[in-house]
Amino acid sequence: MDILIRNACKEDAPEAIPLIMEAIGDISMQMTGETEEVEITKEFVQLFTRTDNRHSYLHSYIAEMEGKVAGVLVFYSAEQVVTLDANLEEYLSNKKGVPIKIDPETLPGEWYIDTVVVDPTYRGHGIGTKLLTYAEQLVQNFGGGNLSLNVETEKDSAIRLYNRLGFVTVCPWTIIGQTFHHMVKTVDAD
Incomplete structure (x- = not known):
């Protein structure tokens, strides 16, 4: 089966957002300021269709199989995320009426894979590897x-995949109180 990787568009939101939410788990509450799944989903759709935050369609790529969204990659630079997160913090602070701070997820100078996720229907076809390779090509x-x-410390199969693709753990990382491995791969210029 052919896998097409393309830039996301606003219309991908209904298929992409549930996958992103599955991948980032409780972080979705921090990113939306909501606690109920229906409200988190509505808020994420809004964020995806905007242009000023890390989960915008502008920073997302779609792996398409059989005309369906089979996977999603959210990718940006550490420099971009400074502005993207400042915008999100301002939005959430205004929404909640209290100052909100987004946990940093990158080191300065990095290109960051925020999310890589494959729809369960399409797992086992190498889509995750193709999305990671696509991010490498972008760099x-x-x-x-x-x-x-960043990968949760207990996700052994994901860690093995990242190691196989050349990523190495450089330091522990904490996001909303959860422990992650911060993994890095040096990519040469084209």
Whole structure:
């Protein structure tokens, strides 16, 4: 089966958002300021269709199989996320009436894989690997650098995949009180 990777568009939200929410778990509450799944979903759809935050369609790529969204990659630079998160913090602070701070997820100078997720229907077809390879190609096209991601410490199969693709754990990381491995792969310029 052919896998097409393309830039996301606003219309991908209904299929992409449930996958992103599955991948990031409780972090979705921090990103939306909501606690109920229906409200989290509505808020995430709104964020996805906007252009000013880390979960915008502008920073997302879709793996398409059989005309369906089979996987999602959310990707941006550490420099971009400074502005993207400042926008999100302002939005959430205004919404909640109290100052909100988003936990950082990257080191300076990195290209960051925020989310990589494959629809359960399409797992086992190499889509996750293709999305990770696509992120690597983006970094090559941008002149090379460190490509990073965070993975929960108990996700052994994901850690093995990342190791196989050349990522190494460089330090522990904490996001909303959960422990992650911060993994990095150095990518040469194209």
